[in-house]
Amino acid sequence: MANLISKSTKFNHFLQNTRVCFLRSFTTSAAGAGAGGYIQPAGSFSGESAAIFRPERYQSGKAGEQLDTIDYEEDENQVMDFPGGKVPITPQMKFISESSEKRLPCYRVLDDDGYPLPGTIFEEVSKELAIKMYSSMVTLQTMDTIFYEAQRQGRLSFYLTTAGEEAINVASAAALSLDDFVLPQYREVGVILWRGYPLEQVANQLFGNKFDYGKGRQMPCHYGSNELNYLTVSSPIATQIPQAVGVAYSLKMEKKEACAVTYFGDGSTSEGDFHAALNFAAVLDAPVVFICRNNGWAISTPINQQFRSDGIASRGQAYGVRSIRVDGNDALATYSAIRAARQMAIKEQRPILVEAMTYRVAHHSTSDDSTKYRPVEEIEHWKTAKSPISKFRKYIQRNGWWNDENESELRGDIRKQVLQAIQAAEKVDKPSLKDLFTDVYDKMPLNLQDQEKFVKDAVKRSPKEYPSDVPI
Incomplete structure (x- = not known):
């Protein structure tokens, strides 16, 4: 993958000139202060594409x-x-003051028609990398549609989609190294797919069959892989954020050329773990990149009922963490920002907070109906006019790298692969009941032995009360 990443001289200049200093107080102005209460060093760029980084x-x-x-x-x-x-x-x-006069700007590269904004500076990607990124986003979209329908048919118990957030998944993953450790939430399947997790294993995990790495002990959409440095998803909200700081600190002590990366939604920032993690990371100078997907909704709770601050990026300064706000529906902006954040985290041994602005166009999960708390017209607007996939397709088509024939072939091939993965995983046996008690202790203690015997006896006494496809 490293061979596909373009070494851009402009981007190195971008890294050196996009550190914008926030004033300590937003109530007063100072020489050189711009609108909104931040100081911009000479030589850096401004406007909608300006990246807001926290200084020393x-x-x-x-x-x-x-x-x-x-x-x-x-x-x-x-x-x-x-x-x-x-x-x-x-x-x-x-x-x-409780807030700045103007909101922090959002770094963007492409407009809604896929044209680079005038004067924007970004990490240029090769044709091969761009096509791989686009193909991965289409894979996510196709996979989500089919697996969501499978759940509605009763073949799966639960499912979460990444609809509307495909660019954050894929572009951020493309900017990382396989040596980096990822601590995800539950909407980052695109990240583990990019790292080499096969579609077949996604299906195995969703069905909880005997080939599932977790042996059916996790609910669907809770992927993980030791080989790919992708820690298994944990259901409790925000617990992975302070854990990522611990992972980053261990990388620091071992002097590894890698960082920890953790993903979470805007709802997670209402948890104490988020605040403890930022302070922990800043004090220990931990090389960790915090990526917040601000899609405006914590299930059914809108952001205006969660906090009064200017989003998430503004909180970094309070803890001494360099931060940036980026258009999460812009694959090139997200790729450039995460690549820059990773370089700073490792080279300077510091935490970085990235707030990726986006919109969740699907329901929170198959257990949710978002039309009960937000207008259908709003959802359709973001699904069509603001689609990150459509925007990036326009960009690669304009470069002569893509056409309608490529599109038809790609979507047909991916659909075939996903359907084959479902059909194969559905036929695989479930894990044995004994796997419920393994992989925790080297030697099973007596209390677990008693519990295992109790469960097996209960199944034998009342076999009709238990699933018939689980081997005893």
Whole structure:
């Protein structure tokens, strides 16, 4: 994959010139401050495509060693060296504003018609990489449609789609290395597919058959692979975020040229684990990339009922974490931002927070009906006019890399592969009942032996009360 990544001189310039400094207080202005209360260094670009990165932050340690990026006169009467930091003194009582005057801009590369925005700087991708990215997004879309229908037919117990968020899945995965550790939520199947997880194994996991890596002990859509450095999905919301910091810190101690990457939704940021993780990562200088999919809904709860702040990226500054907001429906912008974030996380040994703006066009899951809490017209607008797949297709077609014949052939081939995977997985036997008690202890303790015997005896006494396709 590394051979497919274009080494762009412009992109290196982009990395060096897109660090924008936020003011400590949004209530006052300073020389060089732009609209919205942030300072932009000379030579960097501005406008809708500007990337907002957090600058140098305070270092942990003794107060005398802490950094202070606020300008003040070198007068001992104007400065106090508190244990919590060396800070300027003012006779005026000023409260920090609860929000900036303008919202943080969103980094974008392509417009809705697939044209690069004037003056935008991004990581250029080769024809081969672009086609692979597009094919992977179409695979996600096709797979989601078929598996969702299979659940509605009663063949699967549960399913979650990535509809509307395909670009975040695929573009971020393309920007990472296989040496990086991924701690996902439950809407990142595109990431593990990009890393080499076969469609057949996706189907095995969904059906929970004996070929499933988890041996049927996880609910559907909870994928994982040790070989691919993709930690198994965990149902509780946000628990993977602080765990990612721990993984990143271990990579730091081992001096590995890799980082940890964790995905989560905007709803996860309402959990305490999110806040603890950002602080943990900042204090320990952990090489971790936090990727938040801000799709506007935490199941049925809209963001205006979750928080009053300017989204997620603005929270990075409070914890000393460099941050950026990116158009998650723009594959090139997402790829460029995640690639830059990864480089900074590893090279500078620091955490990075990425807020990817998007929209979940499907229901939260097969257990949800989103038309009960949001307008159908809104869903259709994002499904058609704002589709990340359509936008990227326009881009590769405009470059002469794709045509209608390629499209028809790709969709037909993927549909065939997914249907074959379902048919094969459906016929495979379920895991044995004994697997319910294995893989935790090297030697099964007596209490588990008793439980195993109890369950087997219960099945033998009342066989009609238990699934007949589970070997005892």
